[in-house]
Amino acid sequence: MTVSPTSSGPLTLLRHRLFWPVVILVALLLLNVVFTDHFFSIEVKEGHLYGSLIDIVRFGAPLILVALGMTLVIATSGIDLSVGSVVAISGALACLQISDLGDQDSVGGVLGAAGVALLLSLVLGAWNGVLVAAVGIQPIIATLILMVAGRGLAQLITGGQIITVNSSPYKLIGGGYWLTLPFGIIIVLVVLALTAFLTRRLALGLLIRSVGGNAEASRLAGIGARGVVITVYTFCALCAGIAGLMISSNVSSADGNNAGLWIELDAILAVVIGGTPLSGGRFSLGGTVLGALIIQTLTTTIYSIGVPPETTLLFKxxxxxxxxxxxxxxxxxxxxxxxxPAGVSPVAEEKVRVHA
Known part of the structure; x- marks a missing residue:
């Protein structure tokens, strides 16, 4: 009896790149049930959805956004270490402008502040892309420059202080609700849907895979590799800028020193856990979201089981x-x-792994 390399079954399931991440996520969720009563319960209070599962997605929303942008960068065989600094810069600039408003509840003023912050994020992302694609600097070095300088820029914007705001419209971005759902979750769903459309329904996804697989061959085939690289770094910074607005909005303040600190490492871990190889050439948006949820669930689990603060990072x-x-x-x-299995050659077994 022979087994087709594309046949479905336990072997194919076990070899699927998302099988073990799903198992770990389910295990973490079940572990929380032991330490948290009614962990899986979701209820409606004052027209809003509440529950531990909702909180995991809500608090993990900024990480999901940053990880989505990081996914496309890594798919081109790049890396972006500056997203944490962009998070801090975006939140700091938005809060600075809102704090200077005569009426902080002005919707137009808040939208203007958020727009300027996102515009600066786009510029910073394009700067990374130009350094990598046009100048030829290695991605880890090019983005490390902004990682260091950007954190200093965030400190300059805030004057080394924590800027606090009292704006209901701004609070909506990271801490408000709309249509019973936390607004941050809605933002994530919109960005995810837009990213999936651009990479699956249009040629962008194919171009990204081509550039990540072999940039020189892509150039010889007539693909504008430089433009693709600049685009993904710009998009990554935009995602980080939105995450910065969400984080600062949730606490109604901007901290240029600590906002987004080390989020770039969590984003890279989320991408890798989701099955996107650091070598580039392919990517999985769904896997990235799953990886980010694992990291956020792990953080929740750490607090639930009472892991000592000094060993939290080690446990993680x-x-x-x-x-x-x-x-x-x-x-x-x-x-x-x-x-x-009998009748399966090593070549056929490898095809099963690749197909999964």
Whole structure:
């Protein structure tokens, strides 16, 4: 009896790149049930949805946004270490302008402040893209420059102080509700839908994969590789700028020193957990969202089970390491030493893995 490399079954399921991340996410959610009463319950209070699951998505919304932008950058064989600084700059600039308004509840004033902050984010992203695509600086170095300088720029904008605002329209972005859902979740859904449309229904996704697979071959084939690279870095910064508005809005203040600190590392982890290789050439938006949810659920779990604060980062790193190891076919083959089904050649087995 032979097994088709494209046949469905337990083998194909186990080899799917999202199988183990889903298992880990479900395990973390079930672990929370032990320590939190009514963890899975969702109720409506004053026309708004409340519950632990809603909170996980709401608090994870900024990370999901940053990770979506990071996914496209990594798909081009790049990396963006500056997203945390862009988060801080965006929130700081928006809060500074709102604090100078005569009426902080002015919708037009808040929209103008948010628009200027996002415009600056676009400029910063384009700057990264130009350094990488036109100047030829390695992505890790080009974005490291903005990572360091951007944090200083955020400090200059805030004057080294925490800027507080009292604006109901601005509070809506990260801490408000609309149509019973947290507004941040709605923003994430819109950005995700737009990103999926641009990369799946249009040629952008194919161009990104082509550039990430072989930039020189793409150029010789007539693809504007430089334009694609600049576009993805600009989009990544835009996502970080929106996340910066959400984070500062949620606490009604801007902290140029701590806002978005290390979010770039969580974003990279979310992308990798979601099955997007750092070598580029392919990507998974759904996997990235799943990876971000795992990281946010892990943070919630840490607080639920009472992990000491001094060991929080170590615990988090341990769980992420386990997820990455479980995703590795080579690691699973060495540890589990599964027997190959009769009649399946090594080539056919590899095709099953690639197809999954």
């Amino acid at each position: 790193a341990l769980v992420v390491t386990v997820v990455c190891l479980l995703q590795s076919p080579a690691f699973r083959a060495k540890v589990v030493r599964r027997r190959r």
